[in-house]
Amino acid sequence: MRIVCAPDSFKESMTAVEAAAALARGIRRVDPSIECELVPMADGGEGTTEALVAALHGEFVEADCHDALNRPITGRFGFVPRSRLAVIEVAETAGLAQIDPPERDPWAATSRGVGELIRTALDRGATEFIIGLGGSATNDAGTGMLTALGARFLDRGGLPIADGARGLNSLVSVDLGALDDRLQSVTFRIANDVSNPLLGHNGASAVYGPQKGATPRDVLALDAAVARWAEVVESAFARQVRDIPGSGAAGGLGAAFAAATNATMESGVELVRDAVGLQARIAGADWVFTGEGGIDKQTAFGKTPWGVAQAARAEGVPTILFGGRISDDAYELIGDAVVAVVPILRRVTDLPTALRAGSMNLERAAETITRLLTARPPGS
Known part of the structure; x- marks a missing residue:
């Protein structure tokens, strides 16, 4: 299995480089043999x-x-x-x-x-x-x-x-x-x-x-x-x-x-996508993991996770979005490009604590999703 980790930064918590590494750590907790392609992303702003x-x-x-x-x-x-x-x-x-x-x-x-x-x-x-x-x-x-x-x-x-x-x-x-x-x-x-x-x-x-x-x-x-x-x-x-x-x-x-x-x-996001050769790096992958600090309906208007999902869609690869804050309307993003929107918080907490724990929270969320993706039915 090959998973492309292509997140944006999680503002005030993780850079895109740190977020991609956290996703990869979570994936490898489940199966170290899974190939992780790390492609930190951005949309022209910070990071x-x-x-x-x-x-x-x-x-x-x-x-x-x-x-x-x-x-x-x-x-x-x-x-x-x-x-x-x-x-x-x-x-x-x-x-x-x-x-x-x-x-x-x-x-x-x-x-x-x-x-x-x-x-x-x-x-x-x-x-x-x-x-x-x-x-x-x-x-x-x-x-x-x-x-x-x-x-x-x-x-x-x-x-x-x-x-x-x-x-x-x-x-x-x-x-x-x-x-x-x-x-x-x-x-x-x-x-x-x-x-x-x-x-x-x-x-x-x-x-x-x-x-x-x-x-x-x-x-x-x-x-x-x-x-x-x-x-x-x-x-x-x-x-x-x-x-x-x-x-x-x-x-x-x-x-x-x-x-x-x-x-x-x-x-x-399109400029960064082309500069890093994202399309070619997604080709042949099984899954794409992306995300940023907040996911909502506006993510579809030029934000990094949506741009990544569209690149994956063109290659026929499903995408999962991870976010620290998931708005109710974020689930409207689910369709032929995005198959799931996943909140990374593990418990109710204040914002400063959530920001400090961002890397571990993202790692654990990626681990959980990877276990679901690789699970086999009992007795199989």
Whole structure:
């Protein structure tokens, strides 16, 4: 028997790598001869770099850079030398989770660190990039990122504008003379599961600004500031980007990539699926085990477990979903792709305890399911 273990991370409990290992331990408790294929997965958000580095036998590279509040930090990205692929999560440097709630300020937050990681990866010889846009603290439409890569955003007096969205109101022109010309000769694939445009009631500021600290009044002002950015930047790059689906992701970073590079916007789980060769690794398997921290009806809309199940379905392999939290509507996922949805909790407990015990709970759940799959009728 061969079982493919292809989970996403269980947020705040296990990385995808740890979850895949826990599934495999549970399976081997039943029968050490069962072949386990470990394929940690992600959908472009947290854990994408780790999943791809593990699956593609890459390495982590550390670099000096800055966080969203312009504080010096050591960031990291994934690098696969044989394919010269760099994997960068925006949240690594410009992440909302790195900023304490009282300090969150969408006017000040900068995407500078993202550009610094890209520059370091270019220096290392990267020719292909996968960028995960999830979890940003910024609303600067990528000005920080592009500034780190050589662009100059200038005010009426020809001076650089202030960092963050605060400077966008004074933006008059963009000097692209020193923009890193390597950006035009490499490939950017953007892992992005949102379709929001840059501006308006479905745009970057309105939809994502509040979670980054924006008040209702801020949202209107931020949208106006980003609109000014669009007017100036679209002219500078001779590209219309404001209405591209996904241009509003990560505080407008989607629009910045569309303006300055040949970036393609792709479904995060499909991008990771293709990058790790999931389809080929599932072919010929008997079962696929996947899952993440929470499973509900929305899992079918671009989440990792559903993407894995669809890949398995194409190969005629049944899938079982494991989750720490299973909503009542999660059982609607059961059909020709998913044959079971399995909660991993073994007893009623509080959330901190459940998170700490996540690895053991997942291991035991995988063990139980494997016993059922391999059981023989009495006397057979």
